[in-house]
Amino acid sequence: MARKNAFYAQSGGVTAVINASAAGIIETARAHKDTIGKVYAGRNGIIGALTEDLIDTGKETKATVAALKHTPGGAFGSCRFKLKDLETSKREYERLIEVFKAHNIGYFFYNGGGDSADTCLKVSQLSGKMGYPIQAIHVPKTVDNDLPITDVSPGFGSVAKYTAVCAREAGMDVASMCATSTKVFVMEVMGRHAGWIAAAAGLAQDEPTDPPHIILFPEIAFDKAKFLKKVQQTVKKVGYCVVAVSEGARYADGTFLADAGSVDAFGHKQLGGVAPVIAQMVKDELGHKYHWSVADYLQRSARHIASAVDVEQAYAVGKAAVEMAVAGKNSVMPAIVRGKGKRYSWSIGEAPLAKVANVEKKMPRSYITRDGFGITQAGRDYLAPLIGGEDYPPYKNGLPQYARPKLVAVEKKLKPFKL
C-alpha cells in the first residue's frame, strides 16, 4: 500500500475530551509511518479542507500531542458547517478531492456527531461516486450521547460526571439555605433532543430525598400542573427542591419552554434559558424563592472534572480509527461495546457508517421513572459506569495547564476557494 497522508477534522460542538481522540489519532498514526505519512488537521474543521487551511500536526512535539489528552475545546478548531448530498454540494466535494489530491491525502478522519457522520459517509463514497480513492472513518464525539450503535459517545461521560457532581454540590448548598431563603433551585443542562445529560444529574441521588428531586426530560411532555404539584410536595417533604432541566424540555405540542429564536448552521434552534423560565413559574405559582443556573459551555469544557472512563474511550476511538484505516477499512466508525458482565467493561467494535449517519439515539423510556421526573435503576445502571474515575489535568499556580499547539500551516498549493 502506497503511503498516503491523513486528514483529521473536528466537527460540531466540542467536548472536554475531543482532543483525547485527536491525540489517539496522531500518536497512532505516528506509530504507522509505513502506511500513514503526515496527519493534517483542518483548521476549523472541514472548512480547513475546503480553504486548504491545513495544520501540520507533525510540527507538534510529542509532549504537546500527549497534553491534548487532558485539554478541553477543539485544539485545531471546529465548525458548524454541513455538506449536503453529493449532487447539491458537488462544488464542495470536488474541492475536497482537489485538496486531497494536492496533499496526497488518502485517509479522512472526521471527529463529530450525527451530522458529521453523514458528511463522513458522503466522503467515504467519493471513491465509488467520484473516482477519488479515500478511506473515511468517523470518530464518534458528542456530549448529547445521541449517536446510534456505540454504547456511549465520547464526550458524554465527562459532561454526565460534571452534571452529577454539580447537582450534588449545588443541592447541598440549597439544603443549607432553604429554611429562610432559596427553596427551589433550577439547574439547566444541555441536550437538545435527548435527555441523556439531564438523566445523569440523577446519579447524584443516593437516598430518595437527595437532590435532584425532579428531572425534566425532552422525552416527556412538560405538564405544568403536575410539575408544580411535585415541586410543592418536595418542598413540603424535604424542605427544598432541586430541578434538573434539559434545554430541550418542551410542552406536549412540541414548543420548547425556552426558545432563543435563532438557528445554527445545521438549522437547529439555538436554545438556552429554560432555567429562568421554570424558576419564574415556580415563583409566580408557588411563591418560593428560587435560584437557577445555566452552565452552558462550562459543562462541556469542564476538563478539570472529566470522567477517566470517557477520556480513555475518547483516546481509544481515535486510536481504533487509525488502526481501521491501516487495515484498509472505509465508511466505518469505531464504537464502544459494553461488556456483558456485572462489572463494567468495554471494548471497541466497528459500526458501518451508513447505519450511523442521521440516526438519533433516543433515551429508552425504561430509563425514566413512570412519573417522568426521575431515572430508573436501568437508567442508573447504564449511566453510572460512564462517569467512573477522575483524570485530573496538571496544574500550575492553581490553574490547569492545557496544551498550546503551534498550529503550523501547511503551504498552500491551490487557488483560493470561496465558501
Place this chain on the structure above:
Amino acid sequence: MARKNAFYAQSGGVTAVINASAAGIIETARAHKDTIGKVYAGRNGIIGALTEDLIDTGKETKATVAALKHTPGGAFGSCRFKLKDLETSKREYERLIEVFKAHNIGYFFYNGGGDSADTCLKVSQLSGKMGYPIQAIHVPKTVDNDLPITDVSPGFGSVAKYTAVCAREAGMDVASMCATSTKVFVMEVMGRHAGWIAAAAGLAQDEPTDPPHIILFPEIAFDKAKFLKKVQQTVKKVGYCVVAVSEGARYADGTFLADAGSVDAFGHKQLGGVAPVIAQMVKDELGHKYHWSVADYLQRSARHIASAVDVEQAYAVGKAAVEMAVAGKNSVMPAIVRGKGKRYSWSIGEAPLAKVANVEKKMPRSYITRDGFGITQAGRDYLAPLIGGEDYPPYKNGLPQYARPKLVAVEKKLKPFKL
C-alpha cells in the same frame, strides 16, 4: 475558668469551605475539653439558637468531622436572618440569653460575612449590656471577599479558582467554535457590590489574547458604547470575545444591568441574569452569535475544584477562633495576614469586631486596568496565591463523597419561641 459549652452557627450564603471552618472549630474544641464542653451547632444558623434547635456535634464521629473539611454547603444549615440592634431586637437577644443559660453556653462562634459580624458584635456586648457573660468570636466567611482587615475571606479563594478555571476552559471552547459559530461568550459570576470574583476570572489569562478579554466590574460604571467597541475590536483581533461579568454590574446611575426585583431578608436586591442581558445587547448591536452562562450556586458549592490555600485558611480561622476563646478573648475575629515576602505566606492575626462589622471592603481601583476592563499586575499579585493548590475530595463511583452528619438534636428545655 469553669467549663462552658459553645454555640456555633453558619450564617448567610454558604461556601465550598465553610464546613472546613466548622471542622476547625469542632476539632479544636475537642482538644480543649478542660475549657469547652459541648459544641452545639444551631440548626439553620442563629434561628437554631432562637428556636432552641441545637445540634450536638459531639454525636458526630471523628471521621464525619474530618470529612467536613472537604464537604461543601453548610452542614448544619445556614440562614439569612439579621438581628437588629439590642433595643430593636431586644426580645431576640433576651431569648438568646435564655437559650445560652439553659444550655450553659459561654462561647459564641459565628461563621459568616459582614452582616453576621454585626450580629456577632452585638452578642459580644451581651455581657456588658445585658449582664450575660459570653465570649463571641466571629469566624470570617464570604465568597464576596468584602470583609475588612482580613487579607482574604475564606470561601473566596475557592470561588476565585472555580471562576478562573471555568474562564480558561470555556474560553478554549469558544476559541474552537468561533470561525462559524459562537463569537461572544458571556460568563456571569457572583459579587453583588464588589468585583473580586469577576477579577479572579482574569487569572485565566496568560497571554494578552487569552480569555477573558473583558471583565465588567460593579466598581466601574457600565458604558455601553465603550463596551461594544471593545467587544468588536476583540472579535476582529482574536476571532472571539469572552466577557466575565459581575452580577452587580451597573450603569453610572447605579441601576443594575439585571435586577430580578426581589429582595432577601437583609434587604439586598436578588440579582441574577445579567449575562443574557449583555449577550442580547451584543447580538442586537453587533450581530454576533453568543452563548452565556450563569453558574450561580454551582460556583460557590464547587468543592471539587476548591483552592487548597482556601481550605487551609478556612480550617485555620475555625481553629484560631477556639484558641482565642480559650485565651479569654471576646469580640474579635481571626484574620488572615499576608506575609511580606515575595513568596506567598500567611498567618492568623486578630481583628477587633467593632472594626469588621458593617464595613465593606471594596476592590482597590489599582487592581483594575485603566480602561476598566481587566486586572492589573497588582490585582494579579493579590489574587494569584489565593487559588493555589488543589484539594480534591475523595470519590466513589465517580462522585465526590461528602459528609453526612447525623445532626442529633439536643433535648429542649424551654418553651417554644415564635420567630
